[in-house]
Amino acid sequence: MPLYQLNETFWFPPVTESLEDGLLAIGGDLQIPRLLNAYKNGIFPWYEGNTPLWWCPDPRFILFPDELKISKSMRSVFRKNIFDFSINNAFESVIQYCKITKRNGQDGTWITDSMQQAYIQLYREGWAHSAEAWQNEQLVGGLYGVKMGNVFFGESMFSLMSNTSKFAFISLVQQLKEEGIVLIDCQVYTEHLESLGARFISRNAFIELLSTNI
The missing domain is CATH 3.40.630.70 (Leucyl/phenylalanyl-tRNA-protein transferase, C-terminal domain)
Incomplete structure (x- = not known):
């Protein structure tokens, strides 16, 4: 499955697109609308260095x-x-x-x-x-x-x-x-x-x- 690169919009890919370890997307920012959209869809941020990584592991x-x-x-x-x-x-x-x-x-x-x-x-x-x-x-x-x-x-x-x-x-x-x-x-x-x-x-x-x- 691809690893999605986020842009300036607050869109996230379907969580079923997550990699085996739960990683779904990379990049974007921590603006409030993005964070709220993430949580609403079961996604959470976790940093590696200076880059935000977005996760939705299975199981939870x-x-x-x-x-x-x-x-x-x-x-x-x-x-x-x-x-x-x-x-x-x-x-x-x-x-x-x-x-x-x-x-x-x-x-x-x-x-x-x-x-x-x-x-x-x-x-x-x-x-x-x-x-x-x-x-x-x-x-x-x-x-x-x-x-x-x-x-x-x-x-x-x-x-x-x-x-x-x-x-x-x-x-x-x-x-x-x-x-x-x-x-x-x-x-x-x-x-x-x-x-x-x-x-x-x-x-x-x-x-x-x-x-x-x-």
């Missing part, structure tokens, strides 16, 4: 809020009130920590300066949201993503202390469930998210869910 790693798993150890964390939780209180700090926090097996970050600024603009326009974990009024963990219709598209998370990203994620999922969110897109597999109940579904099933919930 997702979480249904009803399937959230909370371990005994995390239930203990909640009972002890170790951390405080908030939404949208520190978006710019959350994305900055996601950008700079070192991760096992990764030499750098895919969150470029241009991506950071694009998602801050998405936040200011009401599309992107952050969830924060605090201890003694200090930000110690969190995550951010994009919400459209009844779907939340998770982007990245960070922890400065043990269990803080899990705490923020669990708290957010519980809040999103109350708001009527039916699907959380985790994009690609991680053991961390699998332990919280995320699983694979086919790309076709994922796209069908988007079509009925956005």
Whole structure:
């Protein structure tokens, strides 16, 4: 299959044209209309160097809020009130920590300066949201993503202390469930998210869910 080169329009090729690894297109930019069109169609950006790459893998790693798993150890964390939780209180700090926090097996970050600024603009326009974990009024963990219709598209998370990203994620999922969110897109597999109940579904099933919930 061909690898599509994007131009100044906000068009994307059909997701069924993705390569085996999920790569669909290259190039373009991170203007808000392009990003929103991407998410609506199940596509997300990921950078390699200075070039945006656009992905729609098959299968897709997702979480249904009803399937959230909370371990005994995390239930203990909640009972002890170790951390405080908030939404949208520190978006710019959350994305900055996601950008700079070192991760096992990764030499750098895919969150470029241009991506950071694009998602801050998405936040200011009401599309992107952050969830924060605090201890003694200090930000110690969190995550951010994009919400459209009844779907939340998770982007990245960070922890400065043990269990803080899990705490923020669990708290957010519980809040999103109350708001009527039916699907959380985790994009690609991680053991961390699998332990919280995320699983694979086919790309076709994922796209069908988007079509009925956005």
